[in-house]
Each structure stands twice: as structure tokens, then as C-alpha cells.
Amino acid sequence: xxxxxxxxIGGGTGSYVVLSGLKEYDYDIVAVTxxxxxxxxxxxxxxxxxxxxxxxxxxxxxALSQENGFLKDLLLYRFEKGEKGLKGHNLGNLILTALDxxxxxxxxxxxxxxxxxxLKGKVLPVSLGLTKVKAKYSTGKExxxxxxxxxxxxxxxxxxxxxxxxxxxxxxxAVKAEIKDTDLIIFGPGDLYNSTIxxxxxxxxxxxxxxxxxxxxxxxxxxxxxxxxxxxxxxDHVKELEKYLGKKVNYILLNTRxxxxxxxKNYRKFNEYQIEDDLKGDSRVFRLDLLSTTxxxxxxxxxxxxxxxxxxxxxxxxxIVNIINKL
Numbered sequence: 001x002x003x004x005x006x007x008x009i010g011g012g013t014g015s016y017v018v019l020s021g022l023k024e025y026d027y028d029i030v031a032v033t034x035x036x037x038x039x040x041x042x043x044x045x046x047x048x049x050x051x052x053x054x055x056x057x058x059x060x061x062x063a064l065s066q067e068n069g070f071l072k073d074l075l076l077y078r079f080e081k082g083e084k085g086l087k088g089h090n091l092g093n094l095i096l097t098a099l100d101x102x103x104x105x106x107x108x109x110x111x112x113x114x115x116x117x118x119l120k121g122k123v124l125p126v127s128l129g130l131t132k133v134k135a136k137y138s139t140g141k142e143x144x145x146x147x148x149x150x151x152x153x154x155x156x157x158x159x160x161x162x163x164x165x166x167x168x169x170x171x172x173x174a175v176k177a178e179i180k181d182t183d184l185i186i187f188g189p190g191d192l193y194n195s196t197i198x199x200x201x202x203x204x205x206x207x208x209x210x211x212x213x214x215x216x217x218x219x220x221x222x223x224x225x226x227x228x229x230x231x232x233x234x235x236d237h238v239k240e241l242e243k244y245l246g247k248k249v250n251y252i253l254l255n256t257r258x259x260x261x262x263x264x265k266n267y268r269k270f271n272e273y274q275i276e277d278d279l280k281g282d283s284r285v286f287r288l289d290l291l292s293t294t295x296x297x298x299x300x301x302x303x304x305x306x307x308x309x310x311x312x313x314x315x316x317x318x319x320i321v322n323i324i325n326k327l
Contacts, residue, residue, distance in 0.1 A: 003028045007182045009199050011056035014190025019063035021317025029121030030178045031060035034198040036133045039147030041089045051100045058092035065117040126199045129169030136162035146194045154230040164201045171204035179208045188219040193228045200244040210247050217251040226271045233278045251323050255290040263309050290315045
């Protein structure tokens with residue numbers, strides 16, 4: 001029997017968690033990453049070298065690497081010193097940028113990285129074109145750039161009503177080819193717009209998914225995000241993904257475990273809350289304890305705001321296997 005092909009479309013730590021869990025099983029895994037990142041280490045390197053942002057690709061490479069020793073640690077290492085140079089840079093981003101420069105293309109750089117780090121699966125940028133994202137809000141304002149969208153805090157009742165790539169770019173031909181025979185496509189967890197929907201703003205992505213036979217799974221985030229999903233419920237997350245996807249999702253994974261009060265207290269400082277489950281009666285929903293009990297420690301040199309708690313890779317992996325067994 002052929003292996004089931006599973007595609008994870010997203011970026012950042014959300015994809016890292018899912019890929020880390022799935023790597024333990026015998027599937028054909030494809031990670032598709034956003035190319036709109038323009039903040040932090042990735043943004044600095046993008047501006048200086050003009051290559052696709054490396055951060056999301058680096059996270060996926062680290063997750064799929066079968067090298068669990070120093071090589072993997074190198075990918076995730078972030079410099080804490082060097083005020084005007086290396087501080088804040090991730091070594092994995094620098095390695096991928098160097099490979100881009102040496103090989104002459106992102107595609108060849110990723111092929112080389114796959115060999116160096118012994119990947120169990122493929123990592124592909126959603127597009128080979130350099131672009132940013134543009135958000136239009138219900139208040140009428142517009143913001144260009146993932147980093148600036150992240151810095152904007154939504155007011156009560158304010159929402160993103162239009163989100164698109166600027167300038168428009170086309171789907172990576174390699175991603176297009178992989179979608180055609182994929183069995184399950186997974187969206188989330190991660191920032192709903194900047195990590196997930198950003199991929200659907202690329203010309204051709206939604207079309208190819210709709211025309212494929214792939215089933216779609218959405219993993220609902222643990223917490224709201226003040227800059228993108230303030231006051232969103234679980235159903236809001238689903239409706240917004242379906243709006244840009246152009247079709248209904250087939251399965252939904254939702255955490256049921258209560259997040260510790262000390263963690264919630266820290267989130268409340270940013271006006272962020274555990275997402276309300278208002279999907280009662282929806283037969284697509286699988287409700288499980290998906291929470292990691294490990295609290296996230298942020299690197300002091302990382303300028304970006306990060307989540308304080310995440311899904312468990314092991315729990316997510318087992319839940320996805322149960323869904324794949326139903327296909």
C-alpha cells in the first residue's frame with residue numbers, strides 16, 4: 001500500500017509542532033511555508049540579500065530533521081550577543097541564506113539542506129516570488145507588511161476584512177505538483193493570517209486545493225491574538241479560513257484542556273484569551289487534550305513576541321493519525 005501523503009501549510013512554530021509529531025509516523029510529509037515574513041532575523045536577511053525569508057523554512061527543516069544532536073541545535077540557535085551584527089539572528093537562517101547564495105536558488109538551497117540535515121519529508125516555499133501581505137481593516141485603514149500587521153492591536157469590533165499578497169505572486173510549481181496527489185492538507189496552528197491564510201493569498205493555491213482530492217484539517221489555535229484575531233471564537237477561525245480557501249474544511253481539531261491560570265494571566269496583559277469553543281454540534285470537530293505542559297522560554301535576543309504555551313507535538317501527531325485512518 002502506498003504511503004499517505006500529508007501536507008502541512010503554514011509557518012513558524014505552529015508548523016514545527018505538527019511536523020515534529022508527524023515525523024514519528026510512516027507518511028510522505030510535505031511542509032509548505034509562507035514567504036511573506038518580513039520581521040526579525042528573517043526580515044533583516046530578506047532586506048539585505050533579497051532572498052525568500054528563511055525563518056519558516058528553517059523551522060520546518062528543524063522539525064523534519066532526523067539529526068537530533070548538534071546539527072539540529074545549530075538550526076535553532078539564536079545569537080544573544082553582538083549589538084550591531086549577529087544579535088537576534090538565527091544561525092539556521094544564516095545557513096539557509098548562505099546556501100541560497102552558493103547554489104543560486106531557494107529550490108537548490110532546500111534540496112541541499114534536506115541532504116545535510118537528513119530530512120524525513122520535503123520543505124517547499126509556497127511561492128518563488130518575493131512578496132509581502134496587505135491587510136485592510138473594518139475601520140478603513142490598510143497596513144502592508146507582516147511585521148507591521150503584527151504590531152497593530154485591534155480595537156473592540158475591529159477586524160481584518162481583506163488580506164492579500166502585495167505584489168501578487170504565483171504558486172511554486174513544486175507545491176502545485178505535490179497538492180495533486182496529497183491525501184490530507186493541514187492548516188494551523190499558528191497566526192491565522194500571517195502564518196496560515198498568507199499561503200492562500202498566493203495565486204493558484206486555493207484553486208489547486210479545491211481541484212484536488214485532498215481532505216482538509218484545521219487545527220484551532222489555543223489563544224486569540226490581539227493583532228489579528230482579537231475576540232475570535234473557534235467558529236470565527238474556521239469561517240475565516242474557509243473564506244480564503246474557498247471550500248469547507250473536513251476536520252477540525254480543538255484543544256479541551258484548560259490552560260493554567262498563571263499563563264492565562266500573562267496573556268490577559270496583551271488582551272488575549274483562550275479560544276471559546278462555539279462549535280457544538282459540528283460533526284467535523286475532534287475535541288481532545290492537545291496542550292503541551294512545557295512552558296515556552298523566550299530567547300532574550302529575539303525581538304518578536306512569541307506564544308507562551310503551545311500544542312503538544314506527540315498529542316497532535318496521535319490525533320492526526322486517527323484522522324488519517326478515517327480517510
